[in-house]
Amino acid sequence: MTETLILTWKDRMRIERAVWTLDSYLRNLPRKSRIAKRRELRVNLRAASADVGVNEALRRLGNIRTMAAEYLVTEYGGPGPSWIVTTYFLFAAFYFMIWFENARIDAFKAGAIAANPHLTGTFHFTGVAYVFTNDVFIFTNGKVSEVGGTLLPLVYLCIFALAVLVGRLWRAIPAVRQRSLGAING
Amino acid sequence: MYFLNVTPTHDPQLLKGVLSLLLLQMLAQRESYGYELVQRLHEIGLSDISDGTVYPALGRLERESRVSARLVSSHSGPARKYYRPTAAGYAALAEGVTGWLAFVEVTNPVLLHPIPTQPGPPNEEVFDD
Numbered sequence: 001m002t003e004t005l006i007l008t009w010k011d012r013m014r015i016e017r018a019v020w021t022l023d024s025y026l027r028n029l030p031r032k033s034r035i036a037k038r039r040e041l042r043v044n045l046r047a048a049s050a051d052v053g054v055n056e057a058l059r060r061l062g063n064i065r066t067m068a069a070e071y072l073v074t075e076y077g078g079p080g081p082s083w084i085v086t087t088y089f090l091f092a093a094f095y096f097m098i099w100f101e102n103a104r105i106d107a108f109k110a111g112a113i114a115a116n117p118h119l120t121g122t123f124h125f126t127g128v129a130y131v132f133t134n135d136v137f138i139f140t141n142g143k144v145s146e147v148g149g150t151l152l153p154l155v156y157l158c159i160f161a162l163a164v165l166v167g168r169l170w171r172a173i174p175a176v177r178q179r180s181l182g183a184i185n186g
Numbered sequence: 187m188y189f190l191n192v193t194p195t196h197d198p199q200l201l202k203g204v205l206s207l208l209l210l211q212m213l214a215q216r217e218s219y220g221y222e223l224v225q226r227l228h229e230i231g232l233s234d235i236s237d238g239t240v241y242p243a244l245g246r247l248e249r250e251s252r253v254s255a256r257l258v259s260s261h262s263g264p265a266r267k268y269y270r271p272t273a274a275g276y277a278a279l280a281e282g283v284t285g286w287l288a289f290v291e292v293t294n295p296v297l298l299h300p301i302p303t304q305p306g307p308p309n310e311e312v313f314d315d
Binding site: 037039040041042043044045046047048050051057060061062063064066067070071073074075 | 219220221222224225236237238239241242243245246249260262263264265266267
């Protein structure tokens with residue numbers, strides 16, 4: 001193939017856009033594999049553009065998301081693990097648990113102060129079974145400090161287990177990956 | 187009677203099943219890079235196959251160690267990734283071609299019959315309710 005490449009900067013930008021769109025869908029692939037696919041697609045698109053023009057080259061590429069899905073099936077036997085989804089899930093889960101515990105604590109404090117603005121004494125507030133430890137509130141003339149109310153280890157365990165499920169992290173294990181690919185290829 | 191005189195369009199699922207074999211055969215004939223293979227597929231009449239189907243298929247063959255790849259510098263831009271079949275690729279190709287030909291041998295006698303406009307009566311006697 002002896003085509004000559006005369007690509008304008010606009011053509012190059014459009015090719016780069018397609019290349020990086022594919023890359024964004026392949027973010028779960030190992031970095032090395034992603035870079036190799038980017039390079040190969042760029043070279044192929046440049047060759048196709050020199051042959052039939054950028055518009056036609058991009059049209060013939062088809063749906064980039066579908067193409068990325070094919071690459072992921074090749075690599076993982078399915079959609080593959082998602083570290084981003086796992087990270088989002090962990091942030092959301094811990095944010096929610098902390099918000100929930102703070103809401104409980106604030107409600108208790110507000111109730112106690114409303115009943116007696118100059119409250120003094122030590123109070124125990126039962127935690128949520130299997131979720132939060134008990135709280136101890138020390139009121140001194142309406143001022144309050146508190147101890148406890150932390151997440152129990154079981155909650156951490158459950159959140160991490162759910163994060164693994166939500167992000168399909170087991171697909172990152174090489175043995176599982178091979179088994180999935182074996183099932184697909186028969 | 188209908189006859190098979192319509193313009194052939196290729197069922198994507200059917201193409202997908204045989205694409206690996208076509209790629210292996212073409213690479214056995216001549217080492218090629220991704221876009222060159224797409225062009226060769228178009229030349230044999232598979233013009234409706236998208237480039238985005240061929241590139242992942244090549245990746246799959248490479249991952250299955252049926253093809254190996256090497257970078258060859260190009261006068262018109264960055265180095266291109268050229269593929270060629272491995273020993274496992276040649277074995278898979280031979281096995282695949284045998285399987286395909288056996289399949290065609292069985293299905294062709296049925297499929298090449300002219301298509302009747304309506305089905306004939308069943309072999310058994312039918313009683314209407």
